[in-house]
Amino acid sequence: MSNPSPPVADTAPQAPSHPRALEPITLVVTILLSVLGAVIGLVLITTLGIAPNTSVIGALIAMLIGRISFAALAKMRDPHRQNLVQSAISGSTFAAANSLVTPIAVPFLLGRPGLVWPMLGGAVIGLAVDSWVLYRVFDSRLLPASAAWPAGIAAAETIKAGDEGGRKAKLLGLSAVVGFVGSLFKLPMSAAGVAFLGNIWALLMFGVGLLVAQYAPSLLNVDLGANYVPHGVMIGAGLVALVQAVLMMRDRRPKTTGTGAGGGAEPGSAGAATPDRFTPEVRTVDARRLRRGLLEGLVLFLIGAMLIALMGGIVSDMSGIGLAGWILLAGAAALVHQLIVGLAAMHSGWFPAFAVTLIFLILGLVLGIPMVPLALLVGYAASTGPAFADVGFDFKAGWLLRKDAVPWHPYETAGRRQQYIAQLVGFAVAIVVVMIAWKPFFSDGRVPPVAQVYVDTIKAGLTDTHALTMMALWAVPGALVQLIGGSSRQMGVLLATGLLVATPQAGWLVLAALAVRVAYSRWKARQRGTEPAPGETQAEADNDLALVGAGLVAGSSLNDVSQIYKAV
Template sequence: MSQTPPAPPADAPETRAAHPRAFEPVTLIVTIVLSVLGAVIGLVLITTLGIAPNTSVIGALLAMLIGRISFAALRRMRDPHRQNLVQSAVSGSTFAAANSLITPIAVPYLLGRPDLVWPMLGGAVIGLAVDSWVLYRVFDSRLLPASAAWPAGVAAAETIKAGDEGGRKAGLLGISAVVGFLGALVKLPTSAAGVAFLGNVWALLMFGVGLLVAQYAPEVLHTDLAAHYVPHGVMIGAGLVALVQAVLLMRERRAARSAREADERAAARAASEAAYEDRFDAETRTVDARRLRRGLLEGFVLFLVGAVVIALFGGVTSGMSGAGLVGWVLLAGVAALVHQLIVGLAAMHSGWFPAFAVTLIFLILGLVLGIPMVPLALLVGYAASTGPAFADVGFDFKAGWILRKDAVPWRPYERAGRRQQYLAQLVGFAVAVLVVVIAWQPFFSEGRVPPVAKVYVGTIKAGLTDPHALLMMGLWAIPGALIQFLGGTSRQMGVLLATGLLVATPQAGWLVLAALAVRFGYTRYRDRRAGRDDLARADARAAADADLALVGAGLVAGSSLHDVSQIYKAL
């Protein structure tokens, strides 16, 4: 006989209402209109200046402004969670159009095969869809925890919160955003400093070291590291170890699995009695090892399906033997999966993703294996279609995770909100596909193609002229693997060192290290002021982290605003 659950105590927090839906008429209309804007901005900037700006903050600001319009229906956009849905779609449409769609189809076009643009676009759409699906399945697992840095997501969330709450928080964020914008205006990578206030200290320390080494190696060592494939080798070694670590995270020991199952049964029995106790916990994972394993395996299978589609409609089958075709499909599937994971891990910790460099690694591997020109171009385009959207969805989920912290019960609300964000992202992706379908011919006919696509095609045409390239990459893979192994999965030190070497943005290393020093000094200052009381010191550290997060978010937001403002140069 069932028993009536006891009523929660009088001081229990109220249960949240249902999360706003992505397909509500007003939200959907605003999402579509701003997604068109984001896709156009992404196309214009990637084909002229070679950058794909993060429009999350722009989407959030526009959604907030729309919510201030004195019209009954639009007032609904004052809700932070609806603003989160809109900014998720806007940033998704920007990265999808610029990185996942227009760049891959430019590769066969520049190779003199415009007939392959449509098959490549179909493959890129599959890559984009699988990319976002995998992240939706595995976000907030041990491999990609929501509690990690995801800096652009923090910037978007803090922008929305500051607009909603106002006061000191809005002031601090606004001042930091102005500093970030002005710094970017004088060519300083202020987003790098902002990231250093938000991420894992060890990971960012290695990122800063990599940036400094890349900047000063030509002057101090009189050598071009990139020309000798040093950064590529470090990334190969670190990436391989990172993949092994990811596989290990998907495993569960029998005892741990039994304990987890027992906990799940106990939680199910108590759910109706203690729903009000389901509060936010940063260390509680909403995705277990089994779902992580299934998500990555499903992604690999779907990537293989996409590779088969490209092979059939791109003419790969006619120019290769049966064994060669099977090998090409397997390599394309592995390249897509590895590319998304490496780019995602780098973005999670540093906010920067070396998509171009990791794609170039697979291009060089294809040259070493002797893959013919057209199949290699399609392989490169397919790999390039994955990664950026994977990272961007992670940023947006992080923003929603922050905004949903106060929900009670928390886990159902978090899962529901994440699902609505994913649906909003799909709307943004669909808009991006339509914009690219309409715009690619006019853009390409005017010679407006992404600069990175020119590099890919130039490398394919030139071939592997350096016989020592493979040897150098193999040698430098060893220290990359060792650093990644010693740092472990939580720090990703090898991947972040390689990211810094590959990104090689001038002055960014100094800004990262300076921000880390400020972060350490400010935390110690607040800690000492709190005295010897443990509780007071814990509160002081939490307050210091909150202030630093606002400053970092403001710097990232200001830098992003500057990037978007550069569209006037491209028009």
């Protein structure tokens, strides 16, 4: 009697195991660097008014730790562990500086210190929902991983250069030195860096907005800010962008039985197969999950607004209709704020969080919202957006580092989940640091400058309808530019971002870098004997230009962090 045939081995590729954020050595390094990031963010935002991107610093420190051949420290040589650490430190920095300290400074400066703790509770809710929504919708049609997310590219290229060395490390290092030195001379080198990385049309409008903001006051003798021109453009562009986002939530793809790569389906949609290898055309979040994620975010923001109303004691100060209107406005403002800030950051690396919050503040003044409820609304809106953008940057870095995994899709989703956990650790550390430090900082007069602007605006109020009229007028061209550019370019939002940011010389650097990028693309095309089709210059850009852009952003970030010596 013959022996039975051996079972056929399963030849399907097994997903490699992604490092876990809660591994002992990774967790210890994450907590220590998150404390450093939170302190840096807290000190710089309350003294110089800036919140630096510390992800590059975290990556560099993790690399140095990995070079220590002692016990388990050598595990930090793994690029994916370094990615977890840099995600946490950047998360703690932006959480402490933008999402927590700035909101709680508003009631403090209004002379209502008793509202600081309720506002901190609301800011924690805003921060938590902010990051949750991004985790749910990252790599969707609205916020694709293939978009620029410039700071994410800088972090990923830094980690890869440290891991691979050679020519790539030299080019990135040289570019970082140029970015650092240029920043020492007060040049916005990060603006030039993102011009090598982002959408050309979006960045063109960003550069135009920067130049108009820089030269309109002297050439046209017009104060754009005093006339609320940038705010109006952002309102118009933002409204159209929201409509475009809603349209993206509709799943117009036909049901298919093909694979995700070849059949046109997205992972998670009906009939989509999980690809074994990375495919840029396949997104990990389909329209249904995008729709569900944004709706979940809106519901959670509304619940957070109700809790703030209870904790802040404004329930007894407002009528039933007024309270319901306040909750709806606060929840909607939080969601809209995070989306506008996230879209701007995705394309340009800059997020106009202060200016968008100011728009809602002015809207609240127009509606006649009392001072204390308005202060809480402003703080709640301000707690969203920056962390949303920062998590997007970090997910982009991880996405770039995980592209070579086989099978790719399960490794990507597992890695993104671990990054989110690492971010939550960084957020928790930031919350503890702010709880301990806010009172001595505020008592010493160290408050975020933007919070003082919010309070001054609330106290001044609106003496006439000039602001409302001008914003309504300038909303029209903002809406038209956004409509013409479409959702993939976000030209209106980026034009408004440039007008609002108004950083001197940044416009020239953006346009110069774009010119170099286009010229280099065409030169490469001629070398191959082909001309690039219109609108395809970004696809023709060489990897060297991406490295240069990443280096400039990294160098600028290093300079921002080095400013800590001025503040201590």
